[in-house]
Amino acid sequence: MRIVLLGPPGAGKGTQAVMLSEKLGFLHLSTGDILRENVKRGTDIGKKAKAFMEKGELVPDDIVIQMMLDTIKSSGKKNDFILDGFPRTVYQAKKIDAELKKLKLAVDIVFYFKTSISTVIKRLTGRRLCPKCGANYHIVNMPPKKQGICDKCGVELYQRKDDSEETIEKRLEVYENQTKELIDYYSAQGILKELSGDLDAKEVYKQLAAILA
Numbered sequence: 001m002r003i004v005l006l007g008p009p010g011a012g013k014g015t016q017a018v019m020l021s022e023k024l025g026f027l028h029l030s031t032g033d034i035l036r037e038n039v040k041r042g043t044d045i046g047k048k049a050k051a052f053m054e055k056g057e058l059v060p061d062d063i064v065i066q067m068m069l070d071t072i073k074s075s076g077k078k079n080d081f082i083l084d085g086f087p088r089t090v091y092q093a094k095k096i097d098a099e100l101k102k103l104k105l106a107v108d109i110v111f112y113f114k115t116s117i118s119t120v121i122k123r124l125t126g127r128r129l130c131p132k133c134g135a136n137y138h139i140v141n142m143p144p145k146k147q148g149i150c151d152k153c154g155v156e157l158y159q160r161k162d163d164s165e166e167t168i169e170k171r172l173e174v175y176e177n178q179t180k181e182l183i184d185y186y187s188a189q190g191i192l193k194e195l196s197g198d199l200d201a202k203e204v205y206k207q208l209a210a211i212l213a
């Protein structure tokens with residue numbers, strides 16, 4: 001089964017994708033994580049993507065589409081995966097739909113996390129990450145046991161540079177102008193399921209799991 005997670009930055013897509021992958025065995029493909037890894041390693045993709053990401057703009061479609069397609073193809077025989085943060089434009093959606101159909105891996109379901117602006121701003125400004133294991137915390141909603149330290153690794157958490165207030169504003173504008181129209185695109189295909197991203201993480205997971213069952 002192929003699942004797409006759609007919603008504004010900070011809606012909780014990554015958090016749910018991790019839970020789904022841990023509990024139901026889905027492969028979690030986060031475009032943002034893969035791009036950040038490329039930036040860190042200084043690959044060609046990373047060099048091209050860096051400036052866009054820092055400004056909160058989308059990385060050009062063709063770079064991201066090819067990168068995700070390569071990731072899917074190289075993931076072996078894994079037919080159950082979650083696309084987290086991809087597609088983000090109708091152009092990306094049309095291209096990846098066509099390619100996935102050829103591979104007989106069409107998207108089955110799209111979860112749209114309808115989330116209020118005030119929620120996403122609080123979530124993004126409070127997000128903290130572990131540099132070692134990638135674990136995702138929130139200073140208020142999901143704090144680590146010891147402030148600023150990863151529960152699993154004992155190393156210091158960091159804040160993403162693009163989780164600053166002005167870049168968040170830009171990312172929300174990009175979402176409104178370029179990503180939101182995917183709601184209509186997938187709704188027209190009859191595969192969109194809407195749920196509230198404002199709920200707490202366990203409740204969102206319960207709803208996702210119920211729909212999948």
Ligand code: ADP
Pocket residue numbers: 008009010014031032033035052053054056057058059060061064084085086087088089092162171
């Ligand atoms: P968030 O957690 O806010 O949803 P992501 O980690 O998904 O953010 O994305 C971080 C940045 O990576 C985006 O602001 C954008 O620059 C780039 N990016 C991620 N996914 C895509 C995509 N599908 N298309 C273009 N750019 C992307």
Ligand code: ADP
Pocket residue numbers: 007008009010011012013014015016123124126127128136137138139141142197198199200201202204
């Ligand atoms: P996205 O991938 O959509 O950008 P994340 O999953 O990274 O969002 O979540 C953004 C921040 O909000 C993180 O700090 C995370 O710990 C926290 N968070 C995620 N889901 C919830 C939730 N349902 N309730 C409260 N906080 C949440």
Ligand code: ZN
Pocket residue numbers: 130131132133134135150151152153154155
């Ligand atoms: Zn860690």
